[in-house]
Amino acid sequence: xxxxxxxxxxxxxxxxxxxxxxxxxxxxxxxxxxxxxxxxxxxxxxxxxxxxxxxxxxxxxxxxxxxxxxxxxxxxxxxxxxxxxxxxxxxxxxxxxxxxxxx
Amino acid sequence: xxxxxxxxxxxxxxxxxxxxxxxxxxxxxxxxxxxxxxxxxxxxxxxxxxxxxxxxxxxxxxxxxxxxxxxxxxxxxxxxxxxxxxxxxxxxxxxxxxxxxxxxxxxxxxxxxxxxxxxxxxxxxxxxxxxxxxxxxxxxxxxxxxxxxxxxxxxxxxx
Numbered sequence: 001x002x003x004x005x006x007x008x009x010x011x012x013x014x015x016x017x018x019x020x021x022x023x024x025x026x027x028x029x030x031x032x033x034x035x036x037x038x039x040x041x042x043x044x045x046x047x048x049x050x051x052x053x054x055x056x057x058x059x060x061x062x063x064x065x066x067x068x069x070x071x072x073x074x075x076x077x078x079x080x081x082x083x084x085x086x087x088x089x090x091x092x093x094x095x096x097x098x099x100x101x102x103x
Numbered sequence: 104x105x106x107x108x109x110x111x112x113x114x115x116x117x118x119x120x121x122x123x124x125x126x127x128x129x130x131x132x133x134x135x136x137x138x139x140x141x142x143x144x145x146x147x148x149x150x151x152x153x154x155x156x157x158x159x160x161x162x163x164x165x166x167x168x169x170x171x172x173x174x175x176x177x178x179x180x181x182x183x184x185x186x187x188x189x190x191x192x193x194x195x196x197x198x199x200x201x202x203x204x205x206x207x208x209x210x211x212x213x214x215x216x217x218x219x220x221x222x223x224x225x226x227x228x229x230x231x232x233x234x235x236x237x238x239x240x241x242x243x244x245x246x247x248x249x250x251x252x253x254x255x256x257x258x259x260x261x262x
Contacts, residue, residue: 046143055215058214058217060144063208064229065228066227066229071224073214073224
């Protein structure tokens, strides 16, 4: 299965800019489906970015994050070719991890 | 012959249908984090009111600051996807959080900014209706905020 995480990490001198797009329904638990039944909440709760053994960015998310979430941030201290490990866990115990090379 | 109600016999298999949890073993995810600070703030995400959520997350109130720059659209045509970002010139930033005042749950996202990470984040939020979006930046132990009203023409909670 293809990874749910798409990431672009670009080094620009000392600063690495990271853009991430994750495929996830991010159901709030408040929306009804076509049959009028509530779709149970299903959303990513935590998203972690790790580089060189250190967390560089941690996101705690609620249901108000849009479907197929996007997040962008930048950090210092990494170089081209370093590994950036991204992982998420959701409220149903689901998870995914990917390791990307900083370009 | 008088018609008599036919009592349908039903075989009730009580207990026989005990749920077999086959192959549903939840794998333990992510090693336990050391600092209590690193835990997912479940309680804060459940609160409805913005002030309560801020209190639950940080335990104090924020003061408005022009050093927090909140970038959000004036009008969002689709409340399901509202691009919102924040940047700040403050030093020693440790976290950035987003609140949408009149969403069913005010706290939308909270980001931890470790040392070495640029204090800024862009993401997309859902908004139920026209309301204020507040970004709170925690810097050097204090809270600073910026608020902007976003007009929503189609809410993000109707599917």
